[in-house]
Amino acid sequence: MRHVLAEGCLLEPQVRAHAHEMFAVLSDPAIYEFENEPPASEQWLHRRYELLESRCSSDGSEKWLNWVVRLPDGRLAGYVQATVFAGAVALVAYELNSEYWRRGIGSAAVQAMLHELGTQYEVERYVAVLKASNFRSLGLLRRLGFGSADESEAAAWRDTPDELVMVKAARRIADAP
Numbered sequence: 001m002r003h004v005l006a007e008g009c010l011l012e013p014q015v016r017a018h019a020h021e022m023f024a025v026l027s028d029p030a031i032y033e034f035e036n037e038p039p040a041s042e043q044w045l046h047r048r049y050e051l052l053e054s055r056c057s058s059d060g061s062e063k064w065l066n067w068v069v070r071l072p073d074g075r076l077a078g079y080v081q082a083t084v085f086a087g088a089v090a091l092v093a094y095e096l097n098s099e100y101w102r103r104g105i106g107s108a109a110v111q112a113m114l115h116e117l118g119t120q121y122e123v124e125r126y127v128a129v130l131k132a133s134n135f136r137s138l139g140l141l142r143r144l145g146f147g148s149a150d151e152s153e154a155a156a157w158r159d160t161p162d163e164l165v166m167v168k169a170a171r172r173i174a175d176a177p
Contacts, residue, residue, distance in 0.1 A: 001055065001065060002120075006112030009105055011067035014079060015053055018068050019046035021076050030098035034131040061086060063121065069096065069109045077105055080113040088124035088170075090117050091157070094140075106140055114144070118170040126168045129157050141166045 004011035012018075023042040032038060039045040052066050063084035069077045078096035085091070092113065096106050117123040128146060130137045146166035149157070154165035 001067075002116075004067065004112050004116045006069075007104070007108040008072070009077065009109055010070045011080060011109060011112055011116075012070050014049060014066035014068050014081075016046050016049040018076065019049050022049075022068060022079070025076050025078060025097045026095065028097045028099070031095055034134040034137075065113075065117070065121070067109075067113065069105065071100075071105070078109075080109050082113060082117055082121075082123075084117065084121050084123060088122055089127060090121070090123040090125070091127050091129070092117075093128065101136065107143055110140065111144055114168070114170070124170045126170065127153075127157055128166045129159070129163050130166070132162050132164045138164065138166075141168075144168065 001013040003013070014022075019042055023039060023045050026045070027038045029038070039048070049066075052064050055065065056063050064081075065084060066079060066081040068079050071077055077100040078094065080092070080094045082090040082092045092110070094106060094110050094113075096109075100106070114126055117126070126146070127149070128137075128141055130141070132138075146168045148154075149165040149167045153167065157165045
């Protein structure tokens, strides 16, 4: 993995040393309005990041690509991540501290990650799963060109009926204007 420059931020490969600062970032209760909960402890997050540093599942079938989002002033704002599967498909996710919402940081970070996945990891299709009520995330995905998955694809990715599955085809270099 490598560092990825985005407009207004830098994506750094996530390592266990980020756990201390990220624990504070991810402890923002506003992040969990629609689902999940903050990390249980800094130690838990440290162990989680340590596991993810392997960058792949134990059987090698999945690539785990995780970046923290570093701002120009040196602070961390959140993370972007992707699980890359066989068949050139990546499940993507992101989380920003609410202090950084609506500033374009999330869009820039996710767009930079998608570009990196397409060019460096040969991903051809991006998938994002979110709660249907999560209007902020839905807006971000739509701005980046994601559309609703058809019902068969949605059923393959959705865990609960209140989730939306959004998809985007990677823009291939041959498709560029």
